[in-house]
Amino acid sequence: MKTTYSLICSALLMPALAQAATLIHAGTVITAEGSQVLKNQTLVVEGDKISGIEAGFRSPASGDVLIDLKNHTVMPGLMDMHTHFSYQSSPTAYSEGFTMNEADVALRGATYAEKTLMSGFTTVRELGDSHHISTALRKAIDAGYVKGPRIFTAGKSIATTGGHADPTNGVAYQRMGDPTPADGVINGVDDARKAVRQRYKEGADLIKITATGGVLSVAKSGMNAQFKDDELKAIVDTAKDYGFTVAVHAHGKEGMERAIKAGVHSIEHGTFMDDNTMKLMKQYGTYFVPTISAGKYVAEKAKVPGFFPEMVRLKAAAIGPLIQQTFARAYKAGVKIAFGTDAGVGMHGDNWQEFVFMTEAGMPALAAIQSATIEGARLLGVEQNMGSLKVGKIADIIAVPGDPLADIQLMGKVNFVMKAGVVYKN
Template identity: 55%
Template sequence: MRANSALGLLLLLNVAVAGTAAAATQTTVDCGRLLDVKAGVWRERVSVVVENGVVKSLAPTGAVKGDIDLSGHSCLPGLIDMHVHLTGESHKEVESLRMRLSQDVADDAYRSVAYAERTIKAGFTTVRDLGADEGLNVSLKRAIASGAIPGPRMFTSGTAIATTGGHGDSSNGLSRQLAKATGRPTPHDGVINSPEQAREAVRARYQEGADLIKITATGGVLSQAASGQNAQFTDDELKSIVATAKDYGFRVAAHAHGVEGIKRAVRAGVDSIEHGTYMDDEAIALFKKQGAYYVPTISAGRYVADKAKDPEFFSPLVRPKAAAIGPLIQATFGRAYKAGVKIAFGTDAGVFPHGENAREFAYMVEAGMPALEAIRSATLNAAELLNQGGRLGSVEPGYAADIVAVSGDPLKDITVLQQVKFVMKDGVVFKR
């Protein structure tokens, strides 16, 4: 029954698909100008020749017959968001509780179809999805990759790894009766309490088809728990996770607000810290020494800070955390950038509505990052952190044919990236 239900769901979703037809063997895109993100300059009147979903060559416009006319637009590589949750979106406390008690994973699956489509139409052709229950983000990745539904290329962590009571323990906030009825979460559910269980949890993510590991190294804002910043893993547990992840070819992303949890995670060898709210000078030095990336998620911080003003949006446990932590992330980002920490673009979309990811660029520029560097954080830097540097993040021969186009010059006005006019992924047009 379960297999038949899954097949039926996939077939049903197929009827709603738009823009996922197979790409023509060869397509030429005429760009008014194309941003060379590596050199940091515009190339005027460039034709991009695409063959079988890959950039075959670049030529002066007119040298080859054009199929898609973007001569009045500025073209860039497809954008990459390194921190999203495509299988959910924030709601008011009462609505969230109702959904948690009355709805099934299939309800989340249907809603995620719209979230994925919004994301790619906003110009984000690749995302890193950092946590969903029941392996739902892995299933969404497969549906998109097969062409069943439109959406960005996904790299997924499967279920995030937490500790008992920590940010990511799905039993937080349940009554004793409900907790007993649902059972204590196990390493297969992403909850660990020892180095041995840490290894088991990493292997479970491999088993479920994840591409990377995501851990919750500190408390968080939206979990039903008192602290948003306490360290939640021991050093031995972190070392076990990182060592096992490397055995399986996984990179490790660590959610972390509090400074002690940030330092423990960076020392253990994680590849990126998400949020990083309370990082201090010692933590910044550790980032630079270890070569870890910082994924700031300013958009989520600003969103929860704003919603904390509404007494009905968050629970009494969450509201003070949102009010305290949310407003700090943008300033932390500014200090980290000026200190030379490597930055990869990430928003935590799902905390705020999907499709609004590009607002992050304006917040980054507002905090002191030049527009070109902000764009590089969502192209070259993000591709490097994904270990996809030779395939994504640039429009050049041999790279995936991921192209977005906007009116105007985002190097002069970064907000034009909030109004993407054209989107191509792997040579397939998703927005004209």
């Protein structure tokens, strides 16, 4: 009769059973590691990580799962650096605050999150929400209650009184009240610090501010600077204490340049940046997130009677068509670019169209894909774990049929989605 000791020794001497793996046979692989494009590879996924990338097509061992993507281009999961799951442009959007409850907004947002994931976007930055729904969605997705991308959320955007993200713009005087930092509205340095700390308390991952006027707010200017230098410095310094990056909505030049000099991490939209602004962005290492899709969408909808309030329609018609031109100049100037759509202004699930608009403006298809993979990861500060196909990184993997480097429209035909080793679409 074997003793416990001898049984333990026998177990230690037995060969370890091979762990079952998922093997992906990929005809073409865009790794997003430099300009590397590989042919006829096997990607090996174990758990939530990539454990191997091998030349040729490895035969599966007993228990392995084989996914045949030999006629596809495989690439990292895409990253959209500017989304809004609590919102969707429509002629009724401006009255929804009076007709929709928080639960209604959250449940609708869950459907937008699933659409986004199924379009190949496995990670997003949520840059401004209502009712804290992006924080709740992040938790629900992480817990597996709903399907959606990995969310890095800013929670409520921070504005100044009457600024682009002041939630009381355009309402009757008796309803305006005096929003506070808890509502995302600040005036002065102390308020600025308090608003950042409030976002931390609420569970945000980063900070979003509206440094200039905007298109969709019911306020006259879409361009004017809306924060003073000391307020911007207070926000950036306090954000640094909490490990936050700072994303900045900005259309007008002056507001952008104040924010860049304060040390923010990204400029969103950037419509009226000029050569000096671009020079500053390169000097400070600031990312540009262009959101051409949003500009195209609002410019088109500005032609539809009644779609926007008249004050908004005029701004949409003037500002929307310019963003693609700005992007073309910024790319040519060598500004760092991360992919972002402002989905919610445009339609959720159509995020891929940004690739078409970027390539129309002169960015090569591979660079556009890199802007939505490794560059997004760098902006988030997670490039050690995500953003490219590399052994040891999280297994966020998507595929499209054919060659998107020859036909960028194929980015709208994602038919395989894996997030953290789990297949959501095949």
